[in-house]
Amino acid sequence: MLCHGLSPRSLFFSHIYTPDLHFPLPMYKALLRQMSTKKPVTQPAWHMPSAQTPPVLRINNSLTRKKEPFVPISPSRVSWYCCGPTVYNHSHMGHARNYVCSDICRRILKDYFGYNVLFVQNVTDIDDKIIIAARQQYLFEEKLVKKHQELDAALVEEGKRFVSAYAQANLAGFEGELADLVPFMDSLDVPALSAAVPKLPMYVAALRKAHDVVSRAAQNGASLAEFMAAIEDVAVPSLDKEFGHTVTEPEIFKKLPAFWEDKFNKDMERLNVLPPSVTTRVSEYVPEIAAFVDQIISNGFAYATDDGSVYFDTVKFENHPDHDYAKLQPWNKGSLELIEEGEGSLSTQTLKKNAADFALWKASKPGEPSWDSKWGPGRPGWHIECSVMASDILGSTIDIHSGGVDLCFPHHDNELAQSEAYFENKQWINYFMHNGHLHIQGQKMSKSLKNFITIEEALETYSARQLRLVFAFGYWDKPIDFKDSLVKEVQSFESTLAKFFTTIRALNADYRHSVSEGKYVSLKLSDVEKALLVQLETAQADVHAAFCDNLSTPVVLRVIGDLVSKANTYIQGSATGQNELRIEVLLEITRWIVKILDILGFEARPDKLGWMDSDASDSAGSASKEDVAMPYVKALSQFRDEVRNLAIGKADASEFLRVSDTLRADLINLGISLDDRPNGGALVKFLNELEKEEFLKQQQAKEQQAKEKELKKQQQAAANAKKEEERLAKMKIKPEELFQDKALYSEWDEQGLPTKNAAGEEVTKSMRKKLMKQYQQQEKLYGEYLKSQSA
Ligand SMILES: [Zn+2]
Numbered sequence: 052m053l054c055h056g057l058s059p060r061s062l063f064f065s066h067i068y069t070p071d072l073h074f075p076l077p078m079y080k081a082l083l084r085q086m087s088t089k090k091p092v093t094q095p096a097w098h099m100p101s102a103q104t105p106p107v108l109r110i111n112n113s114l115t116r117k118k119e120p121f122v123p124i125s126p127s128r129v130s131w132y133c134c135g136p137t138v139y140n141h142s143h144m145g146h147a148r149n150y151v152c153s154d155i156c157r158r159i160l161k162d163y164f165g166y167n168v169l170f171v172q173n174v175t176d177i178d179d180k181i182i183i184a185a186r187q188q189y190l191f192e193e194k195l196v197k198k199h200q201e202l203d204a205a206l207v208e209e210g211k212r213f214v215s216a217y218a219q220a221n222l223a224g225f226e227g228e229l230a231d232l233v234p235f236m237d238s239l240d241v242p243a244l245s246a247a248v249p250k251l252p253m254y255v256a257a258l259r260k261a262h263d264v265v266s267r268a269a270q271n272g273a274s275l276a277e278f279m280a281a282i283e284d285v286a287v288p289s290l291d292k293e294f295g296h297t298v299t300e301p302e303i304f305k306k307l308p309a310f311w312e313d314k315f316n317k318d319m320e321r322l323n324v325l326p327p328s329v330t331t332r333v334s335e336y337v338p339e340i341a342a343f344v345d346q347i348i349s350n351g352f353a354y355a356t357d358d359g360s361v362y363f364d365t366v367k368f369e370n371h372p373d374h375d376y377a378k379l380q381p382w383n384k385g386s387l388e389l390i391e392e393g394e395g396s397l398s399t400q401t402l403k404k405n406a407a408d409f410a411l412w413k414a415s416k417p418g419e420p421s422w423d424s425k426w427g428p429g430r431p432g433w434h435i436e437c438s439v440m441a442s443d444i445l446g447s448t449i450d451i452h453s454g455g456v457d458l459c460f461p462h463h464d465n466e467l468a469q470s471e472a473y474f475e476n477k478q479w480i481n482y483f484m485h486n487g488h489l490h491i492q493g494q495k496m497s498k499s500l501k502n503f504i505t506i507e508e509a510l511e512t513y514s515a516r517q518l519r520l521v522f523a524f525g526y527w528d529k530p531i532d533f534k535d536s537l538v539k540e541v542q543s544f545e546s547t548l549a550k551f552f553t554t555i556r557a558l559n560a561d562y563r564h565s566v567s568e569g570k571y572v573s574l575k576l577s578d579v580e581k582a583l584l585v586q587l588e589t590a591q592a593d594v595h596a597a598f599c600d601n602l603s604t605p606v607v608l609r610v611i612g613d614l615v616s617k618a619n620t621y622i623q624g625s626a627t628g629q630n631e632l633r634i635e636v637l638l639e640i641t642r643w644i645v646k647i648l649d650i651l652g653f654e655a656r657p658d659k660l661g662w663m664d665s666d667a668s669d670s671a672g673s674a675s676k677e678d679v680a681m682p683y684v685k686a687l688s689q690f691r692d693e694v695r696n697l698a699i700g701k702a703d704a705s706e707f708l709r710v711s712d713t714l715r716a717d718l719i720n721l722g723i724s725l726d727d728r729p730n731g732g733a734l735v736k737f738l739n740e741l742e743k744e745e746f747l748k749q750q751q752a753k754e755q756q757a758k759e760k761e762l763k764k765q766q767q768a769a770a771n772a773k774k775e776e777e778r779l780a781k782m783k784i785k786p787e788e789l790f791q792d793k794a795l796y797s798e799w800d801e802q803g804l805p806t807k808n809a810a811g812e813e814v815t816k817s818m819r820k821k822l823m824k825q826y827q828q829q830e831k832l833y834g835e836y837l838k839s840q841s842a
Pocket of ligand 1: 135437462
């Protein structure tokens with residue numbers, strides 16, 4: 052074969068003369084080529100490659116309830132506001148779902164599509180729920196815990212009053228006689244009634260607990276600490292009613308949300324949710340909020356009332372030709388229940404003009420935190436905070452606003468109205484993304500109920516990775532049911548991937564070891580590997596299409612699962628000798644899978660050949676080199692000792708194999724498996740805790756099987772020995788004595804063969820034939836016996 056553009060002659064010359072020339076071979080060749088052509092020295096025409104039309108990123112926009120092409124205001128930057136937590140209690144699985152799903156979507160935009168995302172999230176630290184919780188916690192400490200050093204009769208009486216008041220306030224039909232309380236609760240069909248009164252199970256549980264401790268305390272059967280803990284839930288509403296208005300110290304209202312904000316951040320960190328680019332706290336935005344409200348009044352869409360509150364005028368806004376109210380859920384516009392829930396439980400009497408109007412600024416009553424304003428002492432309403440803080444950082448038009456689907460109406464619809472009234476523009480938010488509901492075992496979970504699983508509790512049972520997988524297995528905008536079958540599916544996916552990564556790392560280490568030992572390892576691809584590369588390419592295209600189609604993570608994970616199974620088939624083929632193993636194609640597949648998983652928030656190991664195992668960080672960091680190496684060195688040293696002793700004692704080969712097996716078992720306990728391969732050398736695999744346990748289980752099962760097999764063998768041997776014994780006993784019988792049993796026969800011929808049976812009847816011909824055969828067999832056997840005796 053000839054090289055490009057060189058005649059046999061020039062090739063010949065280049066071989067002969069190059070060593071003596073003072074310029075390198077490529078230049079020499081180029082010179083030859085130039086001399087042999089008359090074309091001008093310019094670059095030839097370049098052909099623009101033709102491309103297929105790429106898929107466009109589409110996102111489900113709640114403003115149209117359709118997947119819309121995503122067009123950010125600036126081509127490379129995305130502005131995003133996410134409604135943050137109201138911090139007054141534990142974060143629960145509903146929060147986990149919302150914030151992990153938002154995190155996954157944010158990471159995809161940032162790390163897959165390459166946008167610079169400015170992600171702003173607020174902390175709601177001024178809120179009716181916070182005010183009530185802070186006040187109640189404070190009053191419980193001050194009025195009960197600090198006041199009582201012992202559980203005396205007066206305290207028990209007080210406890211009874213709390214129980215009675217709580218029961219009357221929360222159990223419809225209960226008359227207030229404490230003795231009737233337990234029978235009354237027993238008569239309630241709580242599950243059926245809870246459809247109409249969702250908090251009923253919580254009320255009943257609190258009452259049972261408190262009633263029980265009060266009864267026991269009356270007979271000196273409870274400790275003070277126990278009493279206080281059990282009475283708290285029913286005591287605080289009464290205390291708040293009586294003393295709530297006296298709580299004025301601003302610190303009291305700061306302490307509680309600060310505590311829960313920190314807890315929330317820690318939960319998010321454990322779930323590997325990226326912190327916001329910017330965090331905005333309502334308590335740090337009160338002057339800005341007041342100014343914003345004032346501007347809305349100036350623009351004609353809000354009004355102050357005589358009590359010092361300010362309301363948004365929904366009717367005026369709705370009737371304005373440039374504006375629409377309730378863009379997200381216009382069908383909920385008149386829903387008083389939703390509107391009132393949005394207004395908070397402390398605002399029962401209002402002077403607003405229209406039922407749908409909502410508070411921008413609330414006059415504070417005694418016992419509520421307040422800030423000075425031109426309308427008097429007050430505090431921000433709920434919805435206004437997000438409009439002000441989002442606009443402050445992101446401006447008058449924002450690309451994405453996200454939150455839980457519960458927030459659509461009234462919260463987000465009111466945010467839109469306020470901001471568009473303030474900026475006098477038509478579209479404050481371009482894309483509204485709402486995360487679907489979370490159900491637990493088919494049941495709806497609600498923020499205000501105490502039937503939730505906290506994130507802390509969930510993390511005791513599941514790893515952060517498993518929770519993230521559960522959420523990524525669903526579509527971000529659809530409901531997810533956190534049920535056992537889904538968890539199982541997730542765990543199996545997780546284990547398949549973990550095993551795959553372990554194998555890949557082992558194969559790679561093995562390959563590198565071989566190369567460093569000076570072995571020649573072929574990298575040439577055959578059709579099998581080329582087919583695998585095509586499968587990778589298909590997977591990449593499918594994942595791209597899935598991301599473009601509304602960030603469809605469940606599809607992405609399925610594609611990854613399929614690709615892993617194809618790669619596993621290939622690896623299996625190499626283990627059974629069907630094909631050889633080419634490491635490069637496997638590494639290419641693995642690195643791509645790890646990259647996509649990393650984008651979804653399953654962080655990659657530093658070598659990019661797997662995801663980070665949660666236990667990886669605590670084991671490696673602190674221990675010294677000796678500590679890490681010692682258990683392995685010990686196993687090796689023990690192995691050496693035994694091998695030496697066996698060799699010195701000239702032991703049998705089987706003994707060496709036994710010692711090898713022991714070493715292998717010891718290594719499993721250290722998290723290393725040695726997989727035998729047809730070509731000799733074992734594949735060394737580093738196992739994580741889960742794999743190690745599984746391995747040990749398999750090993751135990753194998754040992755059990757071996758034991759059972761051994762037992763069967765022994766039983767069989769015993770049976771054989773017995774048979775042999777019987778045979779030997781039978782051997783010694785002379786043939787003529789074989790049929791001498793008088794219970795069977797009564798007459799015999801001279802040979803000793805029966806002629807009549809015990810009843811005196813003639814032995815039949817066929818019977819006689821049978822007996823004859825047995826007789827002959829015994830003759831042979833007896834002959835053998837005589838022979839063995841004489842030998
Ligand atoms: Zn909000």
